[in-house]
Amino acid sequence: MxxxxxxxxxxxxxxxxxxxxxxxxxxxxxxxxxxxxGTLSTLQAGMLASLVAGLFTPLGALPIMVLRHISQRLEDALMGFGAGVMLAATAYSLAMPAYEDSLALTGTIGWALMIVCGGIICGGILVWGMDRFVPHEHFALGKQGGADALQIRRIWLFIFAITIHNFPEGLAVGVGYARGDMAAGVALTLGIGLQNLPEGLIVSLGLLAIGYSRLTALGAALLSGLVEPIGGVIGAFAVHVVDALLPFGLAFAAGAMLFVISHEIIPESHRKGHERDATFGVLGGFMLMFVLDKVF
CATH class of the missing domain: 1.20.5 (Single alpha-helices involved in coiled-coils or other helix-helix interfaces)
Structure with missing residues (x-):
């Protein structure tokens, strides 16, 4: 041989x-x-699970202690993987349960569809507003979010950019446990956590590339990951206080994640000529989340 x-x-x-x-x-x-x-209340479970999912972001950044870069092809494939996980989570763990709960609540298909579609639209509008008005910076697209972005240190702009991604994910995990289905909640937590691994690595490597130290890059990944439990607390508490908000909350989280997938992750992964690798990453991430949803 x-x-x-x-x-x-x-x-x-x-x-x-x-x-x-x-x-x-x-x-x-x-x-x-x-x-x-399973030993906790749905409110406690949603809060703690969103923290667990968020901590996967700095965990994913740990390889920067021995790495300084990865190939663009691998980076795009990893971004596609994250998009695939989020797409499957949006469909199977958020949108479909939102419709089922809406149908049980209203008793009519029309009203159920209106609740789900209304929640998806509102969730998308929230993230659009964050993207439009919160100062942040992407490695490829530069500074965005208004003139204030020019007056803020770059490290914070990158943290704010990841925050816009992570807040909807934490919201999704927090709301997901409110249904009382711990198995589905665990699948959603693991799916979101696994897609946070490459996100933490890519962002940390990007910070190294523009001159920040390894410890600073790890700290940025940790801070951005801690945004998820904030979203988880808000989502879990809202649907805990008002049970009728659960279907809308699930759909709201689905819309927020869909906006991030379409507006940020997929375009970023397709802009440097590795569309095939990114697309296979999407397929892999989608299949993994589908398996998790069925196994747990």
């Missing part, structure tokens, strides 16, 4: 082994979370 073929085979076996170990760890973590969160 040629040396090149032997090396490729070793890489393939290494990837398969890593995937198998990763799948086992995800299953084990999900089982532990389901048992642990």
């Amino acid at each position: 040629a040396p090149g073929g032997f090396i490729r085979r070793r890489w393939a076996l290494g990837i398969l082994l890593a995937a198998a170990v990763g799948a086992f760890l995800v299953w084990w973590l999900g089982a532990q979370m389901r048992d642990w969160l």
